[in-house]
Amino acid sequence: MHKLKKIFVIAALVVALIVIFTPLNSLADSSKIKLPDVKKDTFIYDQGEFLNDDEERKVNELLVKLEKASTIEFAVITIPSLNDLTIEEYANKMANELGIGKKEKNNGVLLLISKTDNKVRLEIGNGLQGILTDSISGRILDNYFVPYRENNEYDKAVSQTVQAVINRIASSEEYDFSIDGIDESLVVDDDISGTTVFIIILVLVLIAVVLEGATGYYLGNGFGDGIIFMLLEDISDISSSGGGSGGHFGGGGFSGGGASR
Numbered sequence: 001m002h003k004l005k006k007i008f009v010i011a012a013l014v015v016a017l018i019v020i021f022t023p024l025n026s027l028a029d030s031s032k033i034k035l036p037d038v039k040k041d042t043f044i045y046d047q048g049e050f051l052n053d054d055e056e057r058k059v060n061e062l063l064v065k066l067e068k069a070s071t072i073e074f075a076v077i078t079i080p081s082l083n084d085l086t087i088e089e090y091a092n093k094m095a096n097e098l099g100i101g102k103k104e105k106n107n108g109v110l111l112l113i114s115k116t117d118n119k120v121r122l123e124i125g126n127g128l129q130g131i132l133t134d135s136i137s138g139r140i141l142d143n144y145f146v147p148y149r150e151n152n153e154y155d156k157a158v159s160q161t162v163q164a165v166i167n168r169i170a171s172s173e174e175y176d177f178s179i180d181g182i183d184e185s186l187v188v189d190d191d192i193s194g195t196t197v198f199i200i201i202l203v204l205v206l207i208a209v210v211l212e213g214a215t216g217y218y219l220g221n222g223f224g225d226g227i228i229f230m231l232l233e234d235i236s237d238i239s240s241s242g243g244g245s246g247g248h249f250g251g252g253g254f255s256g257g258g259a260s261r
Contacts, residue, residue, distance in 0.1 A: 032083035048078035055155040069177040091123040137259035
């Protein structure tokens with residue numbers, strides 16, 4: 001009976017995790033996505049028709065230089081409407097459909113803007129998420145896009161956001177390049193402080209303790225008989241079995257991260 005309870009709890013957790021982490025873009029209707037007609041050395045597509053042509057040309061020149069210096073493909077796309085999709089659904093589906101970024105590196109970035117819906121999103125390819133985390137992407141939008149959007153200055157919002165993203169990439173350990181015409185003062189601070197890391201770890205430990213105690217009384221005689229210790233025992237059993245195999249994790253999707261505003 002104890003074993004059946006253990007199997008039931010683990011199965012329930014697995015199902016919950018699958019539901020939580022199922023990508024929303026898998027539900028998106030492809031017919032609602034307005035894809036641009038992609039052209040060589042063109043990384044900005046004003047489908048919403050609200051950007052200045054001269055500013056569009058300048059930003060595109062920076063993005064061409066970025067691709068040549070780093071192989072990173074950074075697309076800026078405006079759209080007339082989200083067509084009842086969320087900005088997250090639309091951006092992820094568009095990025096996958098267009099194949100932004102080099103396939104072997106998954107190093108694409110998409111800045112998607114819907115003026116009608118007052119929404120913007122930075123969608124980040126898996127290969128760049130260590131540099132452009134959700135937190136960093138959010139702060140870039142908060143600092144360099146949102147303030148200008150509030151004044152209907154979309155040209156400046158796009159220009160400064162693009163430059164801030166490029167500066168973030170160029171300052172990382174993974175890349176070493178410089179691009180003429182970039183305002184290097186457009187930067188954001190690093191992701192999290194040591195204090196924040198400590199707080200996160202402390203919260204996770206407290207959650208584990210509470211979960212262990214709560215499930216322990218359901219599955220056995222209290223603390224030590226809960227799901228956390230059961231999982232640790234299972235991991236220990238697997239480690240000591242002397243066997244195992246490597247595998248591929250992920251389905252080749254464009255992204256699992258980014259930020260919307």
